[in-house]
Amino acid sequence: MSDMKSGTLFGVGLGPGDPELMTLKAARVLSTAPVVAHFRKSGRAGHARTIASAHIRADVIEAAFEYPVTTEIDFREDGYVSAIRAFYEESAASIAAHLQGGRDVALLCEGDPFFYGSFLHMYDRIKTAHPVSVIPGITGMSGCWTAANAPITYGDDVMTVLPGTLDKEALVKHLAQADAAVIMKVGHNIEKIKEALRAASRFDDAIYVERGTMPGEHVARLSELGECAVPYFSIILLPGGRGRRIA
Amino acid sequence: MSDMKSGTLFGVGLGPGDPELMTLKAARVLSTAPVVAHFRKSGRAGHARTIASAHIRADVIEAAFEYPVTTEIDFREDGYVSAIRAFYEESAASIAAHLQGGRDVALLCEGDPFFYGSFLHMYDRIKTAHPVSVIPGITGMSGCWTAANAPITYGDDVMTVLPGTLDKEALVKHLAQADAAVIMKVGHNIEKIKEALRAASRFDDAIYVERGTMPGEHVARLSELGECAVPYFSIILLPGGRGRRIA
Numbered sequence A, B: 001m002s003d004m005k006s007g008t009l010f011g012v013g014l015g016p017g018d019p020e021l022m023t024l025k026a027a028r029v030l031s032t033a034p035v036v037a038h039f040r041k042s043g044r045a046g047h048a049r050t051i052a053s054a055h056i057r058a059d060v061i062e063a064a065f066e067y068p069v070t071t072e073i074d075f076r077e078d079g080y081v082s083a084i085r086a087f088y089e090e091s092a093a094s095i096a097a098h099l100q101g102g103r104d105v106a107l108l109c110e111g112d113p114f115f116y117g118s119f120l121h122m123y124d125r126i127k128t129a130h131p132v133s134v135i136p137g138i139t140g141m142s143g144c145w146t147a148a149n150a151p152i153t154y155g156d157d158v159m160t161v162l163p164g165t166l167d168k169e170a171l172v173k174h175l176a177q178a179d180a181a182v183i184m185k186v187g188h189n190i191e192k193i194k195e196a197l198r199a200a201s202r203f204d205d206a207i208y209v210e211r212g213t214m215p216g217e218h219v220a221r222l223s224e225l226g227e228c229a230v231p232y233f234s235i236i237l238l239p240g241g242r243g244r245r246i247a
Helices: A023-034 A047-055 A078-100 A119-126 A140-147 A168-176 A187-201 B024-032 B047-055 B078-100 B118-128 B139-146 B167-175 B188-199
Strands: A011-012 A035-041 A061-067 A105-109 A134-136 A159-163 A178-184 A207-212 A218-221 A234-236 B009-013 B036-041 B063-067 B103-110 B131-133 B159-163 B180-184 B207-209 B217-220 B234-238
Touching: A011 A023, A011 A078, A023 A047, A023 A134, A023 B024, A035 A047, A035 A078, A035 B207, A047 A105, A061 A078, A078 A105, A078 B047, A078 B159, A105 A119, A105 A218, A119 A134, A140 A178, A159 A168, A168 A178, A168 A187, A168 B167, A168 B234, A178 B217, A187 A234, A218 B047, B009 B024, B009 B118, B036 B047, B036 B078, B047 B103, B063 B078, B078 B103, B078 B118, B103 B118, B139 B180, B139 B217, B139 B234, B159 B167, B167 B180, B167 B188
Parallel strands: A011 A105, A011 A134, A035 A061, A035 A105, A159 A178, B009 B103, B009 B131, B036 B063, B036 B103, B159 B180
Antiparallel strands: A159 B159, A178 A234, A207 A218, A207 A234, B180 B234, B207 B217, B207 B234
């Protein structure tokens, strides 16, 4: 293998969900890549794979890596960490085998690969041994504020992105200081997030978005959402406007 | 005009600068729009227009709105506010005339229209009278962290976006609390920003990016940049990594 040119790992940002919100570059790379890899929940088609489907070659080699555990387990638990670390090691080895064989690999990434991407677990393991090229994508949050018709920042607004996994006090502190905010990873954190928004006097402005830019898209004022279970990847938006000086 | 169907204003996000980082949807809308509008500096071709050029119809009606003042004047100055308000009113009236005539208008927007976009000055003036449809784009900051090969957020990182126009104390306060940060609108604010980064003990991690994803792209450690004038739209990145627990 020593005299074979390595393939390149492409981290292909697919955008927020609507397949038409993929970039021209992503579509081009997908249409030529001999190997397409993606992560998915066990037994599912895989969301990233569905977004990309129109552009993937008929003769492609597919590598689907199935998560051994759900993404909703707290990642600080020991059992989760050991299981997922082994999973990422095996997935990276599988990708590296293709690269060593001279085959480019397009790894499908929802949103933007460098913004909270599971791609990073592969990037950090592969970048020192093989060429890596990243294609940015529209973030999920951008898809959500577009779906909500909610301009997120004007002028000199400060915007903060907060994982809903933070404790309530940390959420309140950050919400009190930001003009605009995006809260990701909502899921079972929703009641804590509501309490934090009330404590920061921002509850009435909050917008809930589920499946932004996708079939089943749902946008609502958080105050009108009621007490229901919500998906992990739903997003809460607090639009800015302090910088809206020239009206 | 009362029985004519209004045209739709499309806010077309063009992404960070590389024309191939436009979305499939943006390219489709540009290729069919009868009117293309854009903002530009006086006497320039216009950056947005250059990014979009391959997709615009040969028989298109073009509306180029030339800023009466530079974007680097502090927008809180009275003279700036009155000049630019009149300019935005005239531009919106020009767009509205096409919409009233039944013609769709594609307004070109660098980056993402709802994220610090000059598009918002048109959106707020037109949305109550005419249909508006927004196509999100990859933000300039995403293009910059991709160009810098700098994953910006992992796991449960908090990310804050800060305009470089903030005063030093505000910058320090926000920088001290964020895991990852993006400082926009650098320009003549750069020395103040450097001082704030030093005061927050984050100077050594800062990355400077100019013209990310475009010809003339320049990426450097901020500490190695030296004392030079930099453009207004350059960006400083502080990559996260606190959430990088599963390595």
